[in-house]
Every structure is written in C-alpha cells, then in structure tokens.
Amino acid sequence: MHIPFGRPEAMAKVSGGSNAPNLFGSVKFYQMTNSVLIVADINGLPDSETDVFGFHIHEGSGCQGKGFSNTGNHYNPQMTKHPSHAGDMPPLFSCSGRAFLAVLTDRFAVSQIAGKTVVIHSMPDDFTSQPSGNAGEKIACGIIAAI
Numbered sequence: 487m488h489i490p491f492g493r494p495e496a497m498a499k500v501s502g503g504s505n506a507p508n509l510f511g512s513v514k515f516y517q518m519t520n521s522v523l524i525v526a527d528i529n530g531l532p533d534s535e536t537d538v539f540g541f542h543i544h545e546g547s548g549c550q551g552k553g554f555s556n557t558g559n560h561y562n563p564q565m566t567k568h569p570s571h572a573g574d575m576p577p578l579f580s581c582s583g584r585a586f587l588a589v590l591t592d593r594f595a596v597s598q599i600a601g602k603t604v605v606i607h608s609m610p611d612d613f614t615s616q617p618s619g620n621a622g623e624k625i626a627c628g629i630i631a632a633i
Contacts, residue, residue: 494525495596498604498628503554505608506532506625511585513604513628517596526587528578528606532625537580540607540621541587543573543594547601549627557603557627560618561594569613573602577610600632 494514502509511528531539546558561573568574572593578585609622 493633496600496630496632498630500528500604500606500626500628501549502530502606502626503624505623506530506606508532509606509626513630515596515599515630518590521590521592522594522596524575524587524589524591526578526585526604528585528626529583531578531580531583531585531606532608533583534580534608536610538610539578539580539585539625540605540609540611540619541575541578542571542605542607542611542621543575543599543630544603544605545573546603547629549603549629554603554605554624554627557605557624561599561602562617563594563598568615568617568619569611571617573599574611574613574619578606596632599630602630604628604630 508530607621611619
C-alpha cells in the first residue's frame with residue numbers, strides 16, 4: 487500500500503472547549519482506492535485517570551452549543567449498533583498530553599464525511615454501551631472541511 491504524504495482530501499482543525507482550553511490539533515483524511523487513511527495529531531490533552539480518550543466522527547456540521555451539542559450523535563448512516571458505527575474510531579492514547587493516531591477504514595469515503603465533525607471525549611469508549619460507548623463529555627471538536 488502506498489501511504490500518501492501529500493495534501494489530504496479533507497482536514498479538521500480540532501479545538502478544545504472550556505473543559506480542555508489548551509487542546510488543539512488536526513485530523514487529516516486521505517482517500518485511498520477502497521479506504522480512507524485518517525491521521526490525527528492532537529496536543530494539550532488534559533490529565534485523566536486513564537489518559538485514553540474517545541475519538542469519533544459525529545453527524546453534526548458544527549461545533550457550537552454547550553458541550554458541543556451541535557455535533558449530534560456518532561456518524562452512523564447504516565444504523566448499526568455501536569461499535570460498528572461508521573464514525574467509531576480507535577481511542578486516542580495520551581503521551582504527556584499528545585496523541586498521534588493513524589488508522590485505515592473502509593466505513594466511508596472522504597466525500598461522505600466532509601462537513602461532519604470530529605469529536606474527542608473525556609473518557610475512553612467502552613465499545614459496548616449503546617449508542618455512544620459511554621465515552622463521557624465532549625471536550626474538543628473540529629469540522630471536517632474538504633480541501
């Protein structure tokens with residue numbers, strides 16, 4: 487497989503809310519032949535008991551509202567049970583407040599998620615609880631913009 491190093495097809499600039507004001511970073515989306523490569527580089531994750539944070543694509547198109555309420559639920563066009571939502575991603579593991587993640591998925595194309603949101607949660611996703619994985623409050627958000 488060829489790993490792209492050029493310009494992604496979409497990107498979200500992630501910013502923390504009032505409960506994580508120093509959190510920032512980017513999530514880049516590269517369209518591959520039959521999949522999407524997602525590369526997240528996040529800084530300023532708050533100290534937590536586990537240093538593991540839920541990470542999802544949500545159906546909403548904005549980061550407004552108290553606690554990023556405009557992000558809505560996980561992106562789930564096939565109406566599957568959690569953790570099979572198209573927007574379910576592996577968790578972010580903090581290393582002194584920084585997380586880096588690269589994951590390949592075939593659950594969507596970049597064109598299908600442009601305009602949606604990326605959300606970081608305060609706790610790890612349990613991959614069991616319906617519908618959201620009991621991942622705690624939303625602490626950061628970014629809008630996925632086509633480039």
